[in-house]
Amino acid sequence: MRSEAEHTARMKKVQAAQAKKLATKTIEKGLVIVHTGPGKGKTSAALGMVVRAIGHGMKVGVVQFVKGAMATGEKAVFDRFPEFVEFKPMGEGFTWDTQDRARDIAVAREAWDEVKRMIADPSYRMVVADELNIVLRYDYLPLDEVLEALAAKPELTHVIVTGRNAPQALIDAADLVTEMAQVKHPFREQNVKAQAGIEF
Amino acid sequence: MRSEAEHTARMKKVQAAQAKKLATKTIEKGLVIVHTGPGKGKTSAALGMVVRAIGHGMKVGVVQFVKGAMATGEKAVFDRFPEFVEFKPMGEGFTWDTQDRARDIAVAREAWDEVKRMIADPSYRMVVADELNIVLRYDYLPLDEVLEALAAKPELTHVIVTGRNAPQALIDAADLVTEMAQVKHPFREQNVKAQAGIEF
Numbered sequence: 001m002r003s004e005a006e007h008t009a010r011m012k013k014v015q016a017a018q019a020k021k022l023a024t025k026t027i028e029k030g031l032v033i034v035h036t037g038p039g040k041g042k043t044s045a046a047l048g049m050v051v052r053a054i055g056h057g058m059k060v061g062v063v064q065f066v067k068g069a070m071a072t073g074e075k076a077v078f079d080r081f082p083e084f085v086e087f088k089p090m091g092e093g094f095t096w097d098t099q100d101r102a103r104d105i106a107v108a109r110e111a112w113d114e115v116k117r118m119i120a121d122p123s124y125r126m127v128v129a130d131e132l133n134i135v136l137r138y139d140y141l142p143l144d145e146v147l148e149a150l151a152a153k154p155e156l157t158h159v160i161v162t163g164r165n166a167p168q169a170l171i172d173a174a175d176l177v178t179e180m181a182q183v184k185h186p187f188r189e190q191n192v193k194a195q196a197g198i199e200f
Numbered sequence: 201m202r203s204e205a206e207h208t209a210r211m212k213k214v215q216a217a218q219a220k221k222l223a224t225k226t227i228e229k230g231l232v233i234v235h236t237g238p239g240k241g242k243t244s245a246a247l248g249m250v251v252r253a254i255g256h257g258m259k260v261g262v263v264q265f266v267k268g269a270m271a272t273g274e275k276a277v278f279d280r281f282p283e284f285v286e287f288k289p290m291g292e293g294f295t296w297d298t299q300d301r302a303r304d305i306a307v308a309r310e311a312w313d314e315v316k317r318m319i320a321d322p323s324y325r326m327v328v329a330d331e332l333n334i335v336l337r338y339d340y341l342p343l344d345e346v347l348e349a350l351a352a353k354p355e356l357t358h359v360i361v362t363g364r365n366a367p368q369a370l371i372d373a374a375d376l377v378t379e380m381a382q383v384k385h386p387f388r389e390q391n392v393k394a395q396a397g398i399e400f
Contacts, residue, residue: 054277095211
């Protein structure tokens with residue numbers, strides 16, 4: 001084990017390196033953020049960022065494309081901040097539950113129009129399009145229209161898109177992309193069901 | 201493109217498969233959850249789960265081991281739910297900033313004692329040990345003590361541990377492990393600084 005003096009000396013060096021690195025990070029801009037991959041945490045991480053944004057007094061719009069009706073936990077909390085969060089759980093469930101493609105497309109269109117309106121309005125500083133990737137995957141919305149809206153977004157607006165199988169063109173257009181990889185999942189391995197606080 | 205009838209028939213099949221799969225998921229249990237990996241979203245995803253838990257009226261404890269002082273966004277929100285969330289940003293910054301190993305160890309110990317107390321108390325339904333992995337990585341706390349507390353946790357309590365470089369023994373002990381992989385990060389690629397709503 002290093003002595004205290006060695007530890008301090010080493011940490012001083014790390015601190016200097018960090019400071020040098022940080023000094024180059026001067027740009028402030030609204031980010032296009034994508035959470036994708038098969039692992040858990042894509043929507044949760046978006047919700048966590050919503051919490052942070054609310055805490056800084058930013059106006060946030062959240063539109064859920066798929067599991068709208070199941071979003072009971074986050075809805076109860078965000079409803080307490082009506083001045084900051086516009087929360088729209090617009091999804092009607094999974095497409096295998098609705099079994100009606102025309103209706104799925106209509107729901108996707110309605111949800112996307114909401115997202116588009118929020119993105120175009122610079123008073124929103126963060127817009128979450130939750131599970132938009134799923135809708136794109138099923139071709140329920142034209143990808144080009146999404147890319148166009150993102151390219152035209154106000155400078156400071158953060159847009160977060162979640163869902164597995166993000167299209168490559170969306171990844172290319174994004175600033176920050178995280179892939180959630182599943183290392184272990186209790187659904188598969190232990191037959192644990194979806195639980196309050198974790199999945200909804 | 202498939203006809204409507206084909207779509208419906210196919211989705212009925214998927215629905216049946218999903219229902220069959222879901223029927224096997226009957227177990228309800230508190231999970232040990234680990235968010236690790238170099239990508240963004242580890243803490244955010246934990247915060248998102250806290251939001252869901254609060255929304256279901258669960259009592260939640262959150263202890264931040266490292267970036268406590270920077271947690272301004274989430275703190276402002278969670279402070280609005282004092283009946284549900286005990287939020288303790290106990291970290292004093294990165295170890296290269298404090299440069300004092302003895303003090304880092306003392307802070308880690310104090311924070312861990314809080315986590316241990318919360319885990320042992322079944323009135324908490326979710327406990328977040330944010331960046332605990334970092335502290336374990338630096339050997340500021342004995343891993344065995346952490347594994348012991350997790351093994352003895354009340355049946356229904358969810359414990360979420362975040363931070364890169366989760367020790368393998370912790371992954372082995374966990375129910376749900378997600379690795380956040382960095383696909384694209386604007387810090388590195390565009391010199392974008394840490395921003396309100398995203399990092400804090």
